[in-house]
Amino acid sequence: MNKQALQAIAMLSFSLFILSSCKKDKDSIAPSNAGKSDQSAPAEKIILGEKLENPYTIENMRTAYNNVSSDNNERTNTDESPVRVTHLYLRFLPKDWAEYDVLKSDTTLKLYQIPLDYEIKTYGNVYQDPSIPEGSPTWQYVSVPAEYQYNKTIRHEILSELYLPELDTVLARSSANFRTNGQSFVETLVNEAMVLTKNYSDTIATDFSNARTAFNPNGTVRVFDTRLNQLVPLQGVKMRARRWFDVREATTNADGWYQTSGFKNAANYSLIFEAGAYDVRTGTFGQATIDGPKQSSSWNVDLWDGVNRFYGHVFRGAWRYHYVDIEGLRRPDLGFKLKYAAFDKSGNAQGLNIGNWDVFSINPNILIYRYSSGGNEYASDEIFSTTCHETCHTTHWQVMNQGIIQYSQVNTFIAESWPVAVEWFLTSKEYRSRGILNYGRENYHISASYPLDRAYQYWPLNSNKDYSSVFIDLVDDFNQNQQTYFDNSTLQYKQGINDPVKGYKLADIEGTFLKHVYGQGSLREQLKKNKPTGVTDTQIDLLMDNF
Structure with missing residues (x-):
């Protein structure tokens, strides 16, 4: 096939991928504990x-x-x-x-x-x-x-x-x-x-x-979490200590602590938002970095606010997906670093995945925005969650035998509902481990974008139809048909959808039959073929009829 034909197919497939791979902007009211962030504060120039x-x-x-x-x-x-x-x-x-x-x-x-x-x-x-x-x-x-x-x-x-x-x-x-x-x-x-x-x-x-013995540059890196209203350790970032041309490196551990090998005098510290499998960029291009002070004591970094806090939470979400426990879900593995473009500005979507293409390596793979289209800064867990959502598009493409033709045939309902469930699952796992024990459950009500509020059990049938709760409903043990919710779009109270199904696991869905799912019909079929003990075809039909 000639070069022009290959380019045409690549661009068509690329366009199809973009159209189905974003998290819609749902403006949220900034919580009262949003910290000292200032939208007008730019990245600091050296x-x-x-x-x-x-x-x-x-x-x-x-x-x-x-x-x-x-x-x-x-x-x-x-x-x-x-x-x-x-x-x-x-x-x-x-x-x-x-x-x-x-x-x-x-x-x-x-x-x-x-x-x-x-x-x-x-x-x-x-x-x-x-x-x-x-x-x-x-x-x-x-x-x-x-x-x-x-x-x-x-x-x-x-x-x-x-x-x-x-x-x-x-x-x-x-x-x-x-x-x-x-x-x-x-x-x-x-x-x-x-x-x-x-x-x-x-x-x-x-x-x-x-005369001093060798000093080992060290410190702790933390980032302020607006949901937890406290500093949390930032694991995995690359730390450097430099004395002229001699550079020592270390990576922060689960407590955010790092230590390099030693010098006998002051060293220039720096922090790089980069890990082995990915890096965080300052928008479309450029490595997100903090060039720090020159000193002969510990450099403890607390990212309280501003763009560095934003970079920190994008990094956290990616770190969870790439390196921390995700209970058997697939990790991104493309043979090159994923590039997360962290935009210090508003966007029409919270995030966007523009493809798993090393041929397009001059562009990032994933875009994350700090502000909503209404100008509100997203909370820390929303940034974390959106990062997981967009990363999930990458792994979904891998599950489809890494075939863009196969992935392009997946309808938008499946292509978006699957990442909705994965981001809910991983963000809930993260924040429950940090002390909010009912995070992501139906009784956890916060001002946040879907699916963090009430486990998305209020899913409105008349809006966001493609960004559904269907995969969440397969794994949770709550039937929202038992409750009513106030629908902001209609200003009416509505009864939740009928969800009698429980017992599926996201990792099993991904590993067993997600590659055979292209729309609601094939999802219904695969659910029946792979149903867990205690789930009936009738229950599956009752759930799927909602969608």
């Missing part, structure tokens, strides 16, 4: 200070080595200078976001959006080189071992050849027995280079009584 003289250049390190070697007893057990090119300080400029993705796909590169040899006057989320137009990838800075085979097809510059004695195992062995004032030869050498280049704040204490 402001650079002065350019620093680089102490790790070959020239500066040779001078420093000669100086300390000429002092009393400050020698290694070899007459040869160890100073050589061990690392390269590089910067890359991707020509577009597709090339940016190619660069980022090399996970060994610890890329920074800021140059590594500048003071940082104001830390924050975003830096754009003044010479690069807004909306285009900015320079990406990194240090790599001299022998590392990086991608040379992407525009790049070698800013400096480096000697990093702290990472030189040969020097560490040859100078192991040389100490002055409690300092090793390596520490003395680095100190001398810092003094030569007037980076005095980066010297290690020379007074033996004040």
Whole structure:
């Protein structure tokens, strides 16, 4: 088949996927405990200070080595200078976001959006080189071992050849027995280079009584949850501590705590909203990041409000789906990172899944919006829930044998009702584990978008017909026909639908017969073929007749 025909089929399938893969915007009233969030507060721009003289250049390190070697007893057990090119300080400029993705796909590169040899006057989320137009990838800075085979097809510059004695195992062995004032030869050498280049704040204490052991950068990361009205640990985010060109990494655990390997002086901290299977972007493009302070103490990060809190809850929802207990449901597994575009603005939908396509890798796979079309900020559990909903579209496509032709034949009722149930199930599981024991049950009434309020047991027949409660009704043990609810759309009290069915499990549905379900008719058929003990065909008909 020719290229034009393939492109036409891909675009048609892509369009079909978009049309069936979003969570509708249902404006909710912000709860009274919504915190201090301000819609007008933008992501904080990073402001650079002065350019620093680089102490790790070959020239500066040779001078420093000669100086300390000429002092009393400050020698290694070899007459040869160890100073050589061990690392390269590089910067890359991707020509577009597709090339940016190619660069980022090399996970060994610890890329920074800021140059590594500048003071940082104001830390924050975003830096754009003044010479690069807004909306285009900015320079990406990194240090790599001299022998590392990086991608040379992407525009790049070698800013400096480096000697990093702290990472030189040969020097560490040859100078192991040389100490002055409690300092090793390596520490003395680095100190001398810092003094030569007037980076005095980066010297290690020379007074033996004040000499410090290695400091392990550490801290706790938490995000404020507007539903719980408290801070909760943020698990899985990547934490970095950098001393010039030496970068150490760690990942926050279930308590939000992290610790990297050690330095003996202050380090520049940063937080990256990225995990092995996915990352969170600042809108369509760009990694969501916080470049933090330079300090020699713990960096504890509490995301109380603003765009960072929003990024945190998108990350939480994705983390649950990708890594935490989901009771047998399928996890996304596409062979590339899912990209969650977290938009700090209003949208006509709470979220949108635009496809599982690596060929479209310049675009994100999933879009999540911070505000409703009416301008209200979504509560934390709504952001978490919407993230789960949109991720479920990805796994639903995988269940259909990863076939876009098969998935495109699934009607909107099934394509949306299934994620409605999965988001309800996972969000309920998350918030029950955090202390709201009846979260997501029929007696839990909150001001929130579906399906969080009363387990969606008030599902209105005359609106949101495709975003139904049918899969929730299959697994819950509550028949909403026993109660009446006030329908805001008609301003009338209505009786709930007749739901005599219970006992199905979402993981069993997904693993056994969801791939055979294309509409209400095939769902009814598969339910009867795979019904649990105690459920009759008559009960299934009573439930399905509502839809």
